[in-house]
Amino acid sequence: MRISQDIRELAKNKGIRLESVINEGLREKADEFIKSGSEIYK
Secondary structure, eight states, X not given: XXXXXXXXXXXXXXXXXHHHHHHHHHHHHHHHHHHTTSOSOO
């Protein structure tokens, strides 16, 4: 899958573990969700 490959490449380029890249992305999305009002359906 393209997304999976992109995530693997990002981890490799940053020199960090794959799990760390995933967790970083999840934190970013959680912050976006909170800033947008924490509503699933608008």
